[in-house]
Amino acid sequence: MKTIATLVVALGLSFTISAQENEKQTLEDEAIDPRSLPEIVIKKAGDDFSVYLPEYESKDEKIRALQDAFIAYDLGKDYEGYESYLVTMKIEDGSLVATYNENGKLLRVVEKYDNVKLPMAVIYGVYKEFPGWKIVKDKYLYAQADGDVLKKEYNLKLEKNKETKRIVVNSKGKILKG
Secondary structure, three states, rough: OOOOOOOOHHHHHHHHHHHHHHHHHHHHHHOOOHHHOOOOEEEEOOOEEEOOOOOOOOOHHHHHHHHHHHHOOOOOOOOOOEEEEEEEEEEOEEEEEEEEEOOOEEEEEEEEEOOOOOOOOHHHHHHOOOOOOOEEEEEEEEEEEEEEEEEEEEEEEEEEEEEEEEEEEEOOOOOEOO
């Protein structure tokens, strides 16, 4: 009887260990590339934390480059002695403006880009709602305050024959105005 009980316990342990090894191997095989994860940058500012939620739906290189430069920016002690501190970064077709408080906490970020690579959801939403129209100009606006996204929209200019139309679309392709 002891032999049977010992055999059952040994088999049970070997199955458990085997299952854990298989699960570990499966997790390693399905490893996620860290660059594909949404970014949240948290910087310590006195007793507060600064949170920046960059746009990660867009595949546009210029947006990503400017956001990466902002993430890497070190405020240092430049903010000391001021009630608020403004950081402005510009590229050819875009800008990023950030406001910090007297403790160096990020309060607000506003981004504006012209002629960006539109997400498929936006393109699909526009062409579904306005068949036959062509997107000729676009502006992307993004704003956040205290870690909350306030605005994330595309201002588009559409053209059909000689007629033009301006619309506003959210990042999911839903028409907000127009």
